Structure formats: C-alpha cells, structure tokens
Amino acid sequence: MVACPQCGELAEYSSTNAYRPFCSERCRLIDLGQWASENYRIPDNTPKLDEEDY
Numbered sequence: 001m002v003a004c005p006q007c008g009e010l011a012e013y014s015s016t017n018a019y020r021p022f023c024s025e026r027c028r029l030i031d032l033g034q035w036a037s038e039n040y041r042i043p044d045n046t047p048k049l050d051e052e053d054y
Contacts, residue, residue: 006031 002013002020006027013020022028034040 001010003009004011004021004023004027006022009023011017011019011021011023019025019028022031
C-alpha cells in the first residue's frame, strides 16, 4: 500500500491496480492535467547572460 500522490488515500501498488501509484482514474487525470498545464516545473537557476556575453 502506498499513499496516492494526488489525494493521499492509500492505494495498492500492484499490477492489479491499473492506476498505480494513484488510487483512481480521477487522481491520475488530475495529475496529468497538472503536467499539461505546466504546474510542475523545475526552476532555472542558471545565471542570466549579459549582452556582451553573446
């Protein structure tokens, strides 16, 4: 059993759960929508280049 990444409900993590690691199709689709709308991002911490660096 693992906690669903979306709602926190316990879900079985096995081949019998078609939505693993999610508890349901609803939670899986909510997560997919968050990826599609770019709510999950990795911050870009690289320093900005000055015009003379080009």
